Amino acid sequence: MTLLLKTARDHWRSYLIWTLGLLAMVGIQLSVYPTVRSSAAGLASFLDNYPEALKQIFRMEDYTSGAGYLSTELFSMMLPLIFISIGASWGANASAQEEERRTADILLTLPISRVKILGIKIFTAILAQVLLAMVLVFSLVIGIRFVDLSLGTSKIIAGALTGALLGILFNSVATFLGAAWGKRSIAMGGAIGLAIAGFLFFSLAPLVDTFDRITPINPFQWTLGSRPLFDGVDVGYTLLSLVVALGFYGASLFVFRRRDIQA
Amino acid sequence: MPTPAISLRGLTKYYGRDLGVADVTFDVFPGEVIGFLGPNGAGKTTTMRCLVGLLNITSGRAEILGQEVSVTASELRAKIGYLPGAPALYRNLTGLEHLNFLAKMRHVDCDEQIYSMAERFDLDLGRRIHDLSKGNQQKVAVIAAFMHKPDVLILDEPTSGLDPIVQREFSAIVDEMQTRGAAILLSSHVLSEVEHLADRVVIVNAGKQILVQEISRLKEKTVRTIDLYFGSPVKEEVFAGISGIKDLRIYGNRVSCTVVGAENALLRCAVDNGLESVQTHESSLDDIFFSLVTGGDANDLTS
Numbered sequence: 001m002t003l004l005l006k007t008a009r010d011h012w013r014s015y016l017i018w019t020l021g022l023l024a025m026v027g028i029q030l031s032v033y034p035t036v037r038s039s040a041a042g043l044a045s046f047l048d049n050y051p052e053a054l055k056q057i058f059r060m061e062d063y064t065s066g067a068g069y070l071s072t073e074l075f076s077m078m079l080p081l082i083f084i085s086i087g088a089s090w091g092a093n094a095s096a097q098e099e100e101r102r103t104a105d106i107l108l109t110l111p112i113s114r115v116k117i118l119g120i121k122i123f124t125a126i127l128a129q130v131l132l133a134m135v136l137v138f139s140l141v142i143g144i145r146f147v148d149l150s151l152g153t154s155k156i157i158a159g160a161l162t163g164a165l166l167g168i169l170f171n172s173v174a175t176f177l178g179a180a181w182g183k184r185s186i187a188m189g190g191a192i193g194l195a196i197a198g199f200l201f202f203s204l205a206p207l208v209d210t211f212d213r214i215t216p217i218n219p220f221q222w223t224l225g226s227r228p229l230f231d232g233v234d235v236g237y238t239l240l241s242l243v244v245a246l247g248f249y250g251a252s253l254f255v256f257r258r259r260d261i262q263a
Numbered sequence: 264m265p266t267p268a269i270s271l272r273g274l275t276k277y278y279g280r281d282l283g284v285a286d287v288t289f290d291v292f293p294g295e296v297i298g299f300l301g302p303n304g305a306g307k308t309t310t311m312r313c314l315v316g317l318l319n320i321t322s323g324r325a326e327i328l329g330q331e332v333s334v335t336a337s338e339l340r341a342k343i344g345y346l347p348g349a350p351a352l353y354r355n356l357t358g359l360e361h362l363n364f365l366a367k368m369r370h371v372d373c374d375e376q377i378y379s380m381a382e383r384f385d386l387d388l389g390r391r392i393h394d395l396s397k398g399n400q401q402k403v404a405v406i407a408a409f410m411h412k413p414d415v416l417i418l419d420e421p422t423s424g425l426d427p428i429v430q431r432e433f434s435a436i437v438d439e440m441q442t443r444g445a446a447i448l449l450s451s452h453v454l455s456e457v458e459h460l461a462d463r464v465v466i467v468n469a470g471k472q473i474l475v476q477e478i479s480r481l482k483e484k485t486v487r488t489i490d491l492y493f494g495s496p497v498k499e500e501v502f503a504g505i506s507g508i509k510d511l512r513i514y515g516n517r518v519s520c521t522v523v524g525a526e527n528a529l530l531r532c533a534v535d536n537g538l539e540s541v542q543t544h545e546s547s548l549d550d551i552f553f554s555l556v557t558g559g560d561a562n563d564l565t566s
Binding site: 107108259261 | 312316317318319339340341343345347348349351352354355365368
């Protein structure tokens, strides 16, 4: 509990800022929705004239419906960005930042196993993602009532879950890279780089046939690609995401357990 | 012979192909302070980091309190106090928060020790660590190493950044821990401090151990310069046949020479020839250290 609270304390400022950012984004997008709905006919014909490629890249589907609007404006990019940023940052800090700041020298010479220390940090990061997803769910469940946006709570939960899954996935990647190399830049850069590449492949996949081969192994396909606000939770993809994250976490614990900690 | 609290047998550490330290072998017994000396890059910190489980040992064996040291032997670390060579502190916490965090992680109530040492060091525990001077940060790190009253202390450059008054208090605390029976391995570049605190020294250079010796014996075996003052001029032949004398020079009433080992024979001879006064220039540990790491023969000192 001591290390969990310490880890939470280390991150609380940036976490609060991200959470407030998320709430602001939800508030702004919801406040615009009544205008979108009232101009539904005009917007629909306007969007019909959008290039098909652009609509596919931004997954613009039934834009004037509640699910379509939130999917396009929040869940296609901005919310995943927040979840991934928090995940990658916490993952890079888990062990690599302790090494770079030399605090690993005192933390890892305490009578606690390295597996337990990193395990607690991983648990705290997952908890942070779950809490953020809950904030998102509550803000949307309450917010949509004010703007008369029709969307079931189960769909909102499914959407928030995909965000949290993406955060957890890229947290696991950053945690692994940090545990293996002890460098925050490698952990953060590697995780964010993979996220950008994954998002680009996911966005461009409908336009480029050769990307089809990558789609089945793309985390964005497992999450955003499952259309959570329309179809709810995709159990298969959710399990696949969790298994991959658990694989990276397991690998992190394995390499960190015995690695030399450089001075 | 008591069981050693720290036991190293052929401890060797390579970083890839680069040698960190090779074939280090020595013991530290309960209630003993060992001074661990060597220039930068000699392998002191590598040896210490192997002992506290931050580095894997490439070959050889290290035991603390009879248990084999390894990066996974976490329970053993409850009995070890470690002070890293470079500051390792949570800079966003106050000194008290930092120490309380470590105490809670150890599941030990260290309040009494924390407040008592802070008072002795004249340290304000309420200030954030990033606002503290280097010396005050080092005080926090020292308290962190000592606060749980460990049986084994591994201290890497412990007085770095401490002013002379605090250094004296630190020495007193080391003495108290030694009296309690703690085994202490202490590296330092302040050689006079090691001379004062340690019972024995281990000297390493370029990754190799070159000497393990009691300080008292080391100094006995070392070269001293002696100036003898007589009432009247003396002749060189007077000192012929006295063993251990080198570089004999006569300047009228004054005779200057270097002596290895006991100087009893020389002094008896000098008294018989009208000695009025004696001046001895003892080699300090610094002289020995520099002599050894710049190519002196350790066998001369251990024989």
